Amino acid sequence: MRRTAFLFSVFCAAQVGHAAALALMPMPAKMDLAEGALSIDAGFGVAPGTNARLASGVKRFLTRVWRQTGIFPSPSGPSATLEIVCAPCTASPVLSEDESYTLNVTPSSATLKSATVAGALHGLETFLQLIQPGPEGFRVPAVHIVDQPRFAWRGLMLDCSRHFLPLAVVERNLDAMAAVKLNVFHWHLSDDQGFRAESKLYPKLQQAGSDGMFYTQDQMREVVAYAAARGIRVVPEFDIPGHTLSWLVAYPELAAGTGPFEIGRHFGVFDPVLDPTREWTYTFLDGFIGEMAALFPDPFFHVGGDEVNGKAWNQSNGVQAFAKARGLKDTLALQTYFNQRILKVLQKYGKNMVGWDEILGPDLPQGAVIQSWRGAESLAAAASKGYRGILSADYYLDHLRPAAYHYAVDPLAGPSAQLTPEQASHILGGEACMWAELVDAETVDSRVWPRTAAIAERFWSPRELTDVDSMYARMEAVSRQLEWTGVTHRSSYGEMLDRLAGAWPVESLRVLADASEARGLGTGRPASDTQTPLNRFVDAARPESETVRHIELLARKLAGSRTADQADLTTLRAVFNLWAVNDARFQALAEDNALLAEIKPLSKDLAEVGTMGLKILGYWESGKPAPADWVTAQAKEIARMQRPNAEVLLAATRPVRILLDELAKR
């Protein structure tokens, strides 16, 4: 198997030889390769220029070089350098600032130029991705890159309410975001299941609404500074008037209707919401938003606004009387009234309103930003009315869809393709969303990464970049580099499998997990509640299997060629054999193990798939046709095995299916 089997056609055919050196994600806007490479050895160093704000970024960069290569800088100082030329700006990141950079690497030195710190940081991340092992050691290929983002708003939302994410988890995800040039951290800080921000004005919010798990004001300031140092804006979200059970536990007088209220333990849309008719509601929110506005310097402030089912308002005589008196004929009208009031509060504190697409009412002022989650139609509708918008529909990470699914979604495609250039310019970008019904501190990284890197490329790189094989090859390489930022999407996998195996050898469990893919919310896994342990096989399994993708590529190659490569056949046979014989060891491991009992059928299916693969290869090599009824029976079995089992898909069925389909044709 040649390397090019896995990392092909990265950019254009002529550059295939350089493919390994170009495992970049997001891909730069423009790149020209030259001959030779710059060595990364103990003599490598950085001339950071005069920009003081960049100093911490350069320090982090050098630590990453060390972690990526294992090479420690020489105590006697650098002999070859990366020179950074950056304007001496000191500002925090702001929307639509110039994030461009040029990076020029020759065999003897490198130069990075940018107008802003953000641009320089992006260039440093590109440089890190360019470092790869070569014939004489680690190196960066000679290259000239001129790069800038396609969209100005490239975000990741983390829901820290449904399951709390400790500060360290948030911070390591900020490092990983910076590595793929994302620039907005949308921090979902309150929801029915927990109020996660410390308020000094209304301390009962965190005291009664958080189970003791919240961020102090110092910690929130730290996150803002941490993000800013990495070129990332922080947009806090306090979701109102719905999704507010955790507020109402603390301040039941905010509710339309009476309590008692309890912190949400289950998930979904709850009826209790804020009361939009009482002045005290607005007094309270004015105080609270003022307090939070001082902590979060970004001029955008997210007020949620989603999933108000109207029941509490309909059931309240007071609210109904209020609505009638003002001619507010339904829930939407009441929510629009509420939003108008909140908008004034936000304006008082110098903030632009951001909200989910439900806030798009008839009288919404032009400054608001619409975040589309229910579909791209609302984004196009908002843009056509002159509202700014960001796309999140089909970027929901908690669905655990393949990276290719999200990669194919373009903020300017679909209904937005019909917009005029002026209207389209209102579409600022998009955000990947990590809702936390089914993730916690241990599993969140493996649900965010590496798939978010593919979404980040969609937001940054030229629209024409759509080759899925290239995307996967580069995403896999970048996934490993992301480890060096501190996220645990790869290392936690082994630890969680070890836990499931207890004291016993884990190999057979790992073979099964490598061949499996976890299903997500809305795609085969029901939500449970906040107290259900996330320690099952489905929690350890990855959303996409790298192992199976490699085997799929081999199967496709074999299916597409008349003369089979012997090495490919040998590899396929070894893997199918491993699958075929794995079940005996797995069943012994699963004996008396409550957590593994549910995947015993999955393991049996893997053995069946392996055996089937071996038989198909047998027909293949013998040159004899397979009996039609045998092929039909196998196809039926594969279809059965492709249904989720304990909320997990047997990904191993895919390459075998490819070979079976080809066998049927021959």
Next chain:
Amino acid sequence: MRRTAFLFSVFCAAQVGHAAALALMPMPAKMDLAEGALSIDAGFGVAPGTNARLASGVKRFLTRVWRQTGIFPSPSGPSATLEIVCAPCTASPVLSEDESYTLNVTPSSATLKSATVAGALHGLETFLQLIQPGPEGFRVPAVHIVDQPRFAWRGLMLDCSRHFLPLAVVERNLDAMAAVKLNVFHWHLSDDQGFRAESKLYPKLQQAGSDGMFYTQDQMREVVAYAAARGIRVVPEFDIPGHTLSWLVAYPELAAGTGPFEIGRHFGVFDPVLDPTREWTYTFLDGFIGEMAALFPDPFFHVGGDEVNGKAWNQSNGVQAFAKARGLKDTLALQTYFNQRILKVLQKYGKNMVGWDEILGPDLPQGAVIQSWRGAESLAAAASKGYRGILSADYYLDHLRPAAYHYAVDPLAGPSAQLTPEQASHILGGEACMWAELVDAETVDSRVWPRTAAIAERFWSPRELTDVDSMYARMEAVSRQLEWTGVTHRSSYGEMLDRLAGAWPVESLRVLADASEARGLGTGRPASDTQTPLNRFVDAARPESETVRHIELLARKLAGSRTADQADLTTLRAVFNLWAVNDARFQALAEDNALLAEIKPLSKDLAEVGTMGLKILGYWESGKPAPADWVTAQAKEIARMQRPNAEVLLAATRPVRILLDELAKR
């Protein structure tokens, strides 16, 4: 393959059914199993008793329960509890305190009793090791344990000079030490290659002698407190009069002989040492030791004393004149004089002297403690003269010997077996030593763990416990549990392999690494220098391969029985096949990769071993004898392949050798 293939005869044959629940290390002194088990679910909690010092230990315990099980404590509080009964003592850990505990677990509750915090902490660690997955979820078997250590001094030495280990690395190793009931952290803080402790009295020590890598006094205080909270004493070592290049860079006037001096970049015994004739040397050391004595409350203070080759003293006219005038006839006599002076300084600050066995001179006072590194003979000699001693010879982790090698070494065996009981009582225990020529912050954990767990068992458990198969089965289980303490001996493996593979699929490299074992200092790997990157295959490879051990067990089982288990045969064939076909993919990966080039021959050998294994199984199953000359040729090939290759052993040769030997007999 039944589970009992891997975890057999843990304690006594009648308890085999409970083997999984008994993956304890160190094994308790006395244990009786009962029927049933205590469930560990969201309702589990701790009644911590009244000992205030234990509170932080209980908090850590609950975090570990969560990490080990993925189960979060219920917000509504516990329904079943572990009750802790511990005397309300508040003291820091001291040598020879009562570390015993009793742990009683029933299906409905558990009780832990101890006289000291140290005992309670040990009992909590035992409880954590007892938690295993069971048929209804995680559980602890009903058991009654009465436990206490065999030796009072159970240590781990970390050399933080030759390669600096950041604070976080030290602290996570303290957590892992506590998990296996070690109670002494011997902190090697200075050596030729770096002075790692901040002195406020003599700040040039760290300014000139550390390359900027040292522990501040606050950090050292933090480590002492961190260790004490985990029942661990901290014994600092400042190695004098040799191994002092880093001191002399800062204060050349301390040297016998003239400089200039430079921080050691290479390893070995350097000639420059302290001048024992000048009063200022003792004035300096009085000040320094006084300063350090205040930071480290333990009454033991290590002054090294090893490897003084005498050259600098012999070459100095001043030293020779001084020696002649006092009748000090050789290097040993001069060092004894030096030690006598240092002893007085230590006594002034209330410290007992600890030193390497070279300090055992004729006039050494009885309070001194001898740490034997050159062999067990010096330990026995010291004990017979009434000196207290600890054994480190054959506990050198940097040699990367198998755990079984260290496990077989007993502080009271060999020459010490001839001691009277009174003399033997002077042997306090032992210490595993992690010298840092060839480890850094990234690799140290994988060299210390899990092998140190086996040494810890030797120091704690009954002498009669010597079954190596049981030890390995339990060490493997405990190795996984150690992950939850924060050490990275397992997770860093994948990351380092990923780095070596660069952008390419890592599977073939992982198969090769799983079949390989790294050689250490003195066992096949030469020392390099402090600037050489530790990023090679040998650095990623483990000292012992779990995968190969499993295959070896299968091979032994097959060799020992007349009728082969079909499942075992199938597993062996699948693994040998994997090895046999791995090379093609590996060679493609290693193409143009400087770091992988050196192990291309190793990969070819793995393919040969795999192919050989398949052929042996072929003969086995056919029932036909293998031709004698073929067997001879294979044995020769295995012998060739068992020699280190790029400082790595091909462990995969071992199971194949077992099968070949048996085939030859049949």
